[in-house]
Amino acid sequence: MTNLDASPIRRSTRPAADRRDRRTAVRTAAKHLGLILLALIMLYPVLWMAVSSLRPNDEIFRSPGLVLDGLQAENYPLGWEALASPFGHYMINSAIVVVGAIIGNLVSCSMAAYAFARLDFTGKRWWFAIMLGTIMLPIHVIIVPQYIMFSQIGWVNTFLPLIVPKMLATDAFFVFLMVQFIRGLPRELDEAARIDGAGHPRIFLRVILPLMVPALATTTIFTFIWTWNDFFSQLIYLTDPDMYTVPVALRSFVDSTVATSWGSMFAMSVVSLIPIFLAFLIGQRFLIKGIATTGIK
């Protein structure tokens, strides 16, 4: 609103406006300064952790700043080998869970979304309401019976309890996101395909899926980040150190080491955050759009 007055023509012709311009400019500069300062404060802890992971242990407790005296990368090999298996082992475990979850979500949620967005069936309103309700259902409410069920079929300490639910479209948030997206696609496309004799599976695969790539990308990135970060269910289902994923391994690292090895702990923390950071850089556009249109973290 303030820069309405800032048009160059006015500036050259009217001295009063000139003064006002300068005041606006000062105010804008102050605002930017404040915002940059705030952004720095927000990101400071993470930056500090990254820098500290390159410091000797005793220095971590002496240097709140970001300037490195010298580069000391040995925390990384130390942290990498600190647990029963090299840290890469846990990263592979996490990657398996993440890939399984992504494939599961993409396939099952897009199918469900197609039905809710395009098909007419008995009790649709009710099913849809139930689906929306499950978005807000906390996992803690269902984890006990779920655990009992999975432990009885011998799935504890496998990745199945973390992947199979995703194959069954239980991340209803993504179903909703895709329903919203499909509703935005012109129905004429379906009709044209139908006239050409295509059935629903064909319309879904040939018409709708190729058009919903942005929604699929959003789903992929969110699933990646949430699954990579997810701690609660991985802590519960993976108790064998060989099956640990990154968050569970990191946590066992914290518990098993005394306060002397913060450097290597920070190093592995940084390693565990790199994939999230990369996903953020690559998928920023989809992430922002995804939460802006469906409104969920």
Added chain:
Amino acid sequence: MTALSELQRLRASRGGSARKRDNKAAFLFLLPWFAGLLLITAGPIVMSFGLGFTDYNLIEAPQFNGLDNFERMLTDERLHHALGVTFTYVLVSVPLQLACALGLALLLDRGLRGMSFYRSAFYLPSLLGSSVAIAVLWRQIFGAEGMVNQVLDLIGVQGRGWISDPDTALSTLVVLNVWTFGAPMVIFLAGLRQIPVMYYEAASVDGAPRWMQFRKITLPLLSPIIFFNLVLQIIHAFQSFTQAFVVSGGSGGPSDSTLFYTLYLYQRGFNNFDMGYASALAWLLLVIIGAFTAVNFWAAKHWVFYDD
């Protein structure tokens, strides 16, 4: 636009169509979802209701024990403590977080240069906040010799062991939750963009000062989004687990000061394998979150403004 408004719309619309239905195709497309509902979500909810009336340790068969679990809740002091900790956390951290989110969204709104940079910088913590790595970091920076105290030392303030002191341990987790205000901020930004500029222009012409414009235009038109964020962040905050677990080493300490409800539930269920009681606790959590949400919806009638 949101799942909530969708629900409200559903409640308002009535009646179906007499057109030919695609029941068979729909069933096939929804098959995975139906299976998930039965086995993973709704089924377990029903099952945990049943288990709530039993004594069950995973090894022997569940023993029906009537209302024992619920009577036990009445005298379980750790549970009462966990409820207090959780309520405090939710009621303090959510308003603070949303206030930051709204404040920043207002600052960033409309044609600010470098807006996408700021948005990214403020949003990034939301993605990192729930990770174990950040919890590890928090444990260090709020420790007795941690980074925060080093900074305080520079300006001559005597710090303390923020995490080891029962009086301040929970505050460090509140700070962590406020730190993740980026996600609601992005939602606010999207909402602010929906408000037509001409409203403000008209108000400016009439000489309304900016705080008046904020009160009479921005707040009412943004109130559905505020409501949405409030409902969501409350539900979200009730489920916080990772940070308290890692920061306290799984104990909820010191002196149970970070014993979140979910953490207590985890301890009963998965440390003590007290599955019957844990099921009852899970149901209580569902009821509490449901009650909070219902109160929110009820209160919304008095302050949320719907344009249509």
